[in-house]
Amino acid sequence: MPTLRALECFVAVVDCGSVTAASVRLHLSQPALSHQLAALESEIGTPLLERLPRGVRPTPTGLAILADAEAALASADRVVRTGRALSDGSHGRVRLACVESMTVPVLAPILRTWARKYRDVDIELTEHSSADAMADGVAHGDIDLAVGPPSNRFTGRVAELGTEDIVAVIPEGLDLTDETAVSWTELRERSMVHYHPSNGLRVWIDAEASARDVALTPSTRTRSASTAAQLARAGLGIALVPVTALPSRFDGVVKPMRPPLRRTVVAMIGSPSDPLVQRFVADLLRRGIPGNRPL
Template identity: 70%
Template sequence: MPTLRALECFVAVVEAGSITAGATALHLSQPALSHQLASLETEIGTALLERLPRGVRPTPTGRAVLADAKASLESANRVVQTGKALADGTEGRLRIACAESMTVPILAPTLRTWTRKYPDIRLDLTEFTSADAMAEAISSGDADIAIGPASARFLGEVVEIATEDIVAVVPAGLDLMDHTEVAWVDLAGRPIVHYHHDNGLRLWIDAVASSHDVHLTAVTRTRHATTAAQLAHAGLGIALVPETALPPRFGGVTKPLRPRLQRTVVAMLGSPSDVLVQRFVRDVRGK
């Protein structure tokens, strides 16, 4: 297979009209350039240049392969330029997984900045209701970075982004409205707007309640924390909701839990050394 250097020499000589001028254009000695041309002609099996008293011109075969030779050099140059742009972080594609309740409050400011600042970087966003599902997306190569709660199943690099409280959304008229906090024991026997098994909050909240000797009675289940907050506000029952999942200008009543319940928001990284991944995490953290 001909080398790019041999093709470059061939094209340079044709465009310059002589071996001497071609060697000068490429900053090569004439013997070195002639060796590259001979190698290319041997590879193809016929002469590509006709030597004239004053310079050279391509043979019929030379004219036939000239366009492809130029195209090969242009393609190689694009490979280098694209690689440099990706290495510099000015172009590329970033596949982001995010917990559905965190897309707007945590990711939206960074996404807005990136779409304006880096128009040549494609951002693909997929929302999830489970940290384990996001971990799987990272591990299988379907996402480059995941923003949300930590997953015990993810064994790669994890960066802490922030922490958030889980609060109780209390329906209007309930006696708990007068409490400054809601103790776990206050939830026993009351209707709870709980989560579908697809949502990782379900198992976690049930485990915390069990540690306080409380069994939660689900009156309905939903896959989305924002919906849980709205259903609680509508009077269906009490919902335990991450603060990031509360709708903007939420009109419902929220109470902190006693003892306080928090979860850590992390970034799970599929390619920790990638320039885009590093920059995105830094911007999400505000550092």
């Protein structure tokens, strides 16, 4: 197999028209360059250059392989340039995953900045309702970085980003609308807008309620926290939703829990050595979780 160095010497000699000029261009001694040419001709099995009284010119075989030799060198150069661009984080791809309620308040501001600053970086974003599903995606190599609540399934590197408050959305006219906060005992035997099993909030909220000896009474279930807030506003029951799931101009009745109910937000990192992933995690840590206290 011809080496790239031998092909480089051959192309340089053809371009320059002499071994002497090519050796100057490549910063090689003439014996070293001649050795590369001899090795290439031996590999191919026929002369590639015709030695003239003043200089050299390619043989018919040399002319026939010249374009391919140039293409091979160009491809090798692209490999190096692409690799360097990826290593310094100026080009590449980041495959992100996020719980749906955090896409707009947490990721959108960072994505907007990246779209302006890093035009040669492709961002692929998928939304999930389950931290376990994201953890599996990261573990299997399908996701580079996932943002959401922690998952017991994930054993890789995790960066804590902050906490988010879980609040109660109360239907208008309910007696709890006059309270400054809602306790768990006040939720007992109340109609609740709860979550479908595919949404990780269901298991987490049920565990929090059970720890306080409260059994919730779902009147309806949904896969989306944003939809749960709207259904509660429409009067179908009380919903416990992350504040990140509430639109900025939500006009429903929202009460904090007493005591405050919060869950941790993390970044599950599948490619910790990737410079783009490192940069995105740094931006996440710098921004934190809007409207919530940092850890």
